[in-house]
Amino acid sequence: MSKRLTKEQRNTIKKCIKLGWSNASIASDVGTTPEAVNYYREKKLGKPRGQYNKTGKPAAKVTVAPAHIKNQTMRAIGKLQGPRILTFDIETLPLESYTWGTFDQNVGLNQIKTDWAALSIAAKWLGDDEVWYEDTRGKATIRDDKDMIAKLCALLDEADIVVGQNVKKFDLRKIRARAMMHGLPPFREPLVQDTMLMARSVGSFTSNKLEYLSKNLTDAPKSAHAKFPGFELWLGVMQGNQEAWEEMREYNIQDVIATEKLYLALRPWVRQHPNVAHYYDDNQRRCPRCGSVNLHNNGTTFRGVSEYHAYTCADCGGHSRSRFTLNTRDKRKALVTTI
Template sequence: MALAERALTEINPAVRNRILILDVERVSGISQQQWWDRGDLKNRYIHHETVIREPRTTIVCAKFYHDAEVIRLAEWDKGGRARFLKEVHALMSRADIIVGHNILNADIPWLEGDLYFPRIGHRHKPNLPPLPPFKTVDTLRVARQFKSGVHFKSLNALCQILEIPAKTDVYDREAMNRAVAGSVEDRERLTEYCAGDVIATQGLFDALRPYIKNHPTLYVDGQHSLTTCNRCGTETEPSPRRYIANVLSYAMRVCPNCGGYSRLSFEPERMTIVRGV
């Protein structure tokens, strides 16, 4: 089965994990700079005391995997930034798994910083408790496992390659500045742009999921939870192949839905007692 043909392979509706697809948008930072020559600005370190405005998250869009609705949250909604961050915290607290594109280097650390630390340039001082633990799936890291086999790894590029509905707009830094200043048109445009990325991310997640060997375990009620596919929650089937390690071999199973392979870690059959030295 071709990779693009698997884009419609969805997670079993009986899966009980709460899987949150998430994307954020931010406003850029502003700092003072003193310089004698334009070359002085190259790779210049930004000192804390020169910061006028720190970058901060202004929009969060998300949806739980099996829900149709995309949740839209923004700091300019009723209640301001205080309510915005509380709602983001509550949303993330409900998730067992959070999925996004480049979330491990971007969205997650950005949000955790916003939830716990005040941002220069905004008067709000958050006072929120630590988030409960959750697992993550970063579709960018999944794409990187193909290395040079996939030349373009941005969300938009991957969606176009796999023929998944992708971005219909581009991020505009000046539009975000106008949105923060009060522009209703720019607020609506940027929020819809963020929501579109959530839909695109779920499509990419569905397409790449069979290739996520370390996908967090999915729980389905029933007698056969030990043989449930860890990628899509479907009951797996025995495979004639075996997973061969240096000393032991393991029974393997294959998912009839997504095609992903898994191995059983219990009662392995011993292949040999010989080790290379």
């Protein structure tokens, strides 16, 4: 180690290790290196790291505790600054039903053999390197998704903002449905940033699909799951093919990484974004999109009959304005408006 850990750092590391945090997450929060945390973990505490590997694949049994408790702990000790932003994606299993054809079928309820269910879930906190992933591979049946849904509901309950591709129309509605079917309590509804709707509001892209947007706007394109193309991937999973399961895991995790990067690319351009400055316990002037204090004066801007200070964020590049008018009392009296 290049620097001795202070008593406060050691105590914080102990608490975080008990919660299952990774070396990288602990290091970023206590202000040291992952190597120093790993040394303290193994040499002083005798607890080798075994929670995650670098790809997000669980190396041991994964629980929701690290992500769920992390924000509460950091808030309690006064270190959490900014909103808790969660990007997530779910994959689902199809209905199994009886039909007499392959085109334009109207399936009645009594023709459904097996209902749909969640197959896998990946989720990531903004600012954290790790992706939480879980699937139903080890369950009695692959449609037993209750525990997995409960864990995601706990994450959603802790999130201030959730991010996802088509998350409003698909993922959140599916999660609510499965949670109710399992008798789970409602989670606290977070604010939602749907990257598909964000892209649609920003500009006229050729396509608003994740495949197109992530390829052209980020360095993390959506996975093509080429080994099991199209429905072959879901068919392989339902048949118990372990290679298909691994490809599903990689596909699900990559979707979350691609979606988060797409969100960050779109965020400076979006006008209807939650004001993240609310989530900081200070009175500093901050960018309403990313929370940065690196705002530069950019003259003034006019809205309606009022003039405001204009700012540009040096970190995300987004533009913003002050909330209070610069108009003098005499100016306000003199201005008239159209009818």
